[in-house]
Amino acid sequence: MKKVKSNVKTARTITGTVNRDVLEYTVGNDPEWDLHLAEWDCIGTAAHVTMLAAMPVNPPVMQPAECAAVIKELAAIIARIRQGRFSISRADQDVHMAVERMLTDRLGDTGRRVHTGRSRNDQVAVDLRLYSKNELLNTLDETLALARALCRFARKHKNVPMVGRTHLQPAMPSSVGLWASGYAEGLLDDIVTLEAAYTVNDRNPLGSAAGYGVPLPIDRRLTTRLLGFREPVHNVFYASCARGKVEGIILCALQQIMLELSRIAEDLIIFSMPEFGYFSLPKEFCTGSSIMPQKYNPDVLELVRGRTARIMGLAQGVLITRKALPGGYNRDLQETKGALIEGFNCVRGSLRMLAGIIDGIVVNREALLGAFSPGVFATDYALELVAAGRPFRAAYNHVREHLDELGCADPFKAVSRKTHLGATAGLDLKLLMSSISRHAASSKSRRRKFYGCLSKLVGVNYQEVK
Amino acid sequence: MKKVKSNVKTARTITGTVNRDVLEYTVGNDPEWDLHLAEWDCIGTAAHVTMLAAMPVNPPVMQPAECAAVIKELAAIIARIRQGRFSISRADQDVHMAVERMLTDRLGDTGRRVHTGRSRNDQVAVDLRLYSKNELLNTLDETLALARALCRFARKHKNVPMVGRTHLQPAMPSSVGLWASGYAEGLLDDIVTLEAAYTVNDRNPLGSAAGYGVPLPIDRRLTTRLLGFREPVHNVFYASCARGKVEGIILCALQQIMLELSRIAEDLIIFSMPEFGYFSLPKEFCTGSSIMPQKYNPDVLELVRGRTARIMGLAQGVLITRKALPGGYNRDLQETKGALIEGFNCVRGSLRMLAGIIDGIVVNREALLGAFSPGVFATDYALELVAAGRPFRAAYNHVREHLDELGCADPFKAVSRKTHLGATAGLDLKLLMSSISRHAASSKSRRRKFYGCLSKLVGVNYQEVK
Amino acid sequence: MKKVKSNVKTARTITGTVNRDVLEYTVGNDPEWDLHLAEWDCIGTAAHVTMLAAMPVNPPVMQPAECAAVIKELAAIIARIRQGRFSISRADQDVHMAVERMLTDRLGDTGRRVHTGRSRNDQVAVDLRLYSKNELLNTLDETLALARALCRFARKHKNVPMVGRTHLQPAMPSSVGLWASGYAEGLLDDIVTLEAAYTVNDRNPLGSAAGYGVPLPIDRRLTTRLLGFREPVHNVFYASCARGKVEGIILCALQQIMLELSRIAEDLIIFSMPEFGYFSLPKEFCTGSSIMPQKYNPDVLELVRGRTARIMGLAQGVLITRKALPGGYNRDLQETKGALIEGFNCVRGSLRMLAGIIDGIVVNREALLGAFSPGVFATDYALELVAAGRPFRAAYNHVREHLDELGCADPFKAVSRKTHLGATAGLDLKLLMSSISRHAASSKSRRRKFYGCLSKLVGVNYQEVK
């Protein structure tokens, strides 16, 4: 219900004077989103000034002592960020201007040299890649943690019979182990796209300036090494065009994880209804109603579904932004930042919630066994006729015509008879667990290398950070 | 880089004790989004207690004096909201619990009676409809304001020739008046879907409780009158299922407006490039570069495009949420609130920005005239042959084979010769303006009626509010 | 597995010679989609030539006798279309060129005059609006038919108790009548957006040529009358820019219907699982499995869900197409045609399927009654304490602490005690039915007027067409 001010007012920014309403519109939520990038902006700037100080020009753009002073200030800003004492004013517009202003306030002309040979596009591109690299590693670890929880759950209830369903209708005998480890395997497929996003992201855009380079001997290989990137983005025009693209690829990968989680959530919501009662959800993950005293609702699982929808929309928004966008930087891309940050927060939160729920589920054997009806064994019976020599289609038709005569079989036996690879009695959970461990080890070693570079660059300890 | 706390802690809420991480996940951004709903929540509560006090039961649920006390407190809370002194804690979870707690803190048992016969679903549904009604009226007015600005611009430059394009290639003679008033007419079509959203939204869901009514003689017609709604949603189950649906319909209407704005923005970005120079954008709507000193970029227009993409994504997220959602309230729907609020903010801001830009554009006649080349007149020439009796397809082929011989005609004359309805010389801008005025008058009378009800209900002045 | 031909070949079209692979790419599925538009193209052309023959120019563009000859040919083409003997070659590219070629083959120079003063953009725009008008009326009628089926179902089982759910968990006593009529009311809300789409669509774009008019005294009011449109699109530039927009608005309205259907489908899928058994689906709407002899799966309902997703995607594609598209016609818009046609087919088919299913459902009272557990009555019990004077929050807390002591109440009584407006015992199904009838009458009168114009224009009977 805010009123639009009719009287035009202006505000001063580092690049000139602008209309206040315009500033409000253009800055948008940047000061808030940029807080997530603040530490990474300091790190990117540290790499840039280290490179400037090493640049073989005469007179040098920056003296080694100036460089050290800047890095010291950056470390101080990082400390402030970690203490929650860093903020971005609307006049600063964004984190880049805020940091440059702080450096200039403290170091005068040295601060004014920092932006030599780079643009804000450059900065935000490198900030986002550093931020995303860290978040991708976190997401990887948390995806693996959920896969591990599902495997543990599968192992614990491996041979507990459960009605297998297609079209939600009872279909064939299955087991809790098959159900849970199936989703774990699904998450491992999602890690393939997550890894691809990691690979695309793990390249250094710094040194592209506004997308057309600068007439200075910028050493992009040096900043690549300092920041722990796999390699530089080569073409500087592409370095700038890739903004929004990397975010889109990451969000598509995150969206895949959410889709998998939404299916786990849906199954759990259904199977914990009193009409099924297969699973009791841990009460600390349920919430009540303001009017109905008896309620314990699976709110967390429903929010996983709801946030899947939201992330899908955010991803879609980022993709649409790039459609037919002219080459070179365009301001449209500012809008992709928030979607990326919200995407990571939401996926990571959902992964942790689900891992907690899986760990806390109580499995009700009686309810699971009670759900078996004769029809569930119809296919097994047809295949027994096949084993006795009948062509399958004839056996199928025979059973279909004698459904009423079908009796209930022993679910445990039914489950134990599917011995082929990946079936209820052919599951190799160790294989799955070892695949999870391999991924975890690779993530750990990447993190160690990455944090090693960062610690060396700004002298801040990155060992314990997550 | 926040670390997940490993030690499980709990927090108390009005509906019980929950795990702290779970509370964090379930509450999400609600305390922030709910600030936009706070005043409306007080109004909805005022209607509810007025109805409770009038309910023919013995003993009465609420005495008239209690009702008056509650409304007085609500008016005080509204005052605090308007002063920016209202906030929602994570323990409150949402605005509904915050207001109920404040009332109970001040009024004791009277406060504890307020929630009789309603649920939070009820409350958030009515809050969102009241909020949306007000925002839809604001959006309507701002859409009309932009249409009016386009009409003014069209009238001022009505017959200034401009190359008409298809496929972005020069096509036929056109005019600045045709271009600008075309987009104004487009916005009037968008108002049809906006009005439909208004109609769907303008119904009272209050009194549906959790979607299944209550065994109390709730008077839903009374609250409908008090709140100024067109009519009640009839079926209480549907009142609850409509949550998310109304939001989706509104966002689809907002998205249509943004799509129209994105096309205006695209045209302006192209036609203000130096290669065209048709239009000079007002400098106060442009921003500079941190590295390139010469730059004035059409950032505002690019953000209009970028936010179009974002709103499309948010709308999509809301629609996806409802796909195959089981009947009755599901927590997934919490996620739709933020999209709605962001949608209104973004569309309204974009409408105001574009109106300002249109008002400030300088039209460069020479650049417009200089762009006419012989080919632009080819169709006119073919139709001259038709006028002389040649079948059209033959005339077309003749001109196509003699393109090199074509000369340039007088653009002013070409524009003045298309006299039929809606063509360059057949535009009826008065018709358009009177249609805009009709819509504006209807919006004004709706607003007057709506604000009249609200003022009467809570004794707060709603005349000047926008 | 088609191989790309490496040797470049060319093909002749009416507008010149083009590369064969290029023709393949540009024509796409148009010849197939355009079959849906063929009859409407003939009708649009009939209106155009009637107008040309009446045009006050000397020499006349077309003689009355020529006009009559063209219309006779068009009626013959319509007859061929209805017999399925009309096809479009890739050299014709689209229906417009196909019809123009047929007319020229039969009528020589008269055929070559037909395209005077119009463009293909003009034609496809008017074709799509005529096609959509007819389909919107059909969709309206079929939506009303489903709403009527739901009302009949609700009336028949009005007071049959059914556990009302929120979060899919048992919540409060409800009824089959409340459930079914709730969705009927939902469809009436969808009709509001469908009507808005109808209003936006019901305007005549013909006479805009390529979006910039022509130097001929085109009488757009005449063609508007002949074709039965509400009014002309005024601005000719906007007439061309509205292409894709109208389709997007229609698809958003169709998508809303599908979303509602997807929720009905989801509820039916769940409530017909053996664990619930509330409803038995008519077997003719279920299908079997190729391997499991016992299966009757709710495939139709699942396809309703799946096609909801598909239509959402198609709608999204159309919306994205228009984002930041430069003004005037752009070829991108060709892609929106198929989405529109598929959208109508899918929504109409789904509406008919669901109406058939609702009519055939068997309601199992025992299963419905058997699902009531004590907790479902907890809120009713708390409100009894309120009726006895206890503040609601205190009553709520009391019940919450004594849940174990709660007994089961009589579901019939519980349902009969919610007497307020729109609750289980306060439903006014006559109100709903009369609203449906009002819409149906309005649709019938629109159809009569529309078909009257068409019959008069081309002398073909449009009474029985649907």
Add this chain to the structure above:
Amino acid sequence: MKKVKSNVKTARTITGTVNRDVLEYTVGNDPEWDLHLAEWDCIGTAAHVTMLAAMPVNPPVMQPAECAAVIKELAAIIARIRQGRFSISRADQDVHMAVERMLTDRLGDTGRRVHTGRSRNDQVAVDLRLYSKNELLNTLDETLALARALCRFARKHKNVPMVGRTHLQPAMPSSVGLWASGYAEGLLDDIVTLEAAYTVNDRNPLGSAAGYGVPLPIDRRLTTRLLGFREPVHNVFYASCARGKVEGIILCALQQIMLELSRIAEDLIIFSMPEFGYFSLPKEFCTGSSIMPQKYNPDVLELVRGRTARIMGLAQGVLITRKALPGGYNRDLQETKGALIEGFNCVRGSLRMLAGIIDGIVVNREALLGAFSPGVFATDYALELVAAGRPFRAAYNHVREHLDELGCADPFKAVSRKTHLGATAGLDLKLLMSSISRHAASSKSRRRKFYGCLSKLVGVNYQEVK
């Protein structure tokens, strides 16, 4: 305008009798889409029967001679498919039933044994993975071909100056080489996600039956080897849940390619407008207008943009389908097939079109050079001041205040002075070309291995197939 038949009729299918309208609705476009899968269905069946014949059961499910007879028939069906003489009736419903029926017609009981131990879910899953594997290899090759065309173009015009743009406004000196090779590098990033899709897809789902295995010693490792898959999907429940997921991952990868193409297309559309004239598009890729004789429109490029939107919508539809879908097969997934096939066709066609256009573009040096204005050199000038010792921000402000005094510099020199990695004079096109070649070699070797398996399995030559 087809009328719905009111009289209910039924049709017989292999799984029972169904209502004709229902059959129409459920079968949908499957008979058409399934033609794309027909050959792959034969191949999958060949692997299945080979495995059945080797199964260590007594009596054997299938004799070696029976197996040979089936494979001979399958080879004959493949031949018919390649000749275009294979079709699927609505009674067959889908390709699986059509092939099973043909085998049974020819081989009697042997045909009836073929379906032993598998379901249609199984079949369509393996068909789609085989089809996708082949199409992914084709898409890879065609993406590489376009990247190669861009590199060739970049090499040819490497140092031709071109105004570099941000916000579409002139920004800094750039080159045609930087522009073209930037997009080539972009495509290589897209290949990372395409490879991830390949990896996820390259696993064998066959042997999962309806998602719960069968009580037969199915040898899934054997069919994996026979079909040339990397490994089996392990968990049979997941094999069934992965349906729709793999399609979604593939479509997201295809969508990324389209987004890149849409940006190339947008740049070409803009830079080939007469106001720029940088590039002349090959006329055979342009098309004319039905009304404007002078027109050569960049229709192909516009369709690339339009199809980008369409593919984004189709991808979105597939993703939405899976959101919160219950575990196990659900019929919703049928709808994802068409999107996948259309996705491949569209992306591959667009890649080939763009490669043709890039190869045929004429570069107009004069137009490119004529576009340089003094402002384009402003940043270079500021950095000269930096080189002379001025802090950057001071130099920037100095130039900003003296913009009017700026003169035009030599574009060739400006371009030659950006020598750092990836800038105009620091491009390493050989690096790019060698990366393309590496990918091409890997694709070739994969294809050789894949086709080797297929040829051996069904005795049909797969060397030349693409």
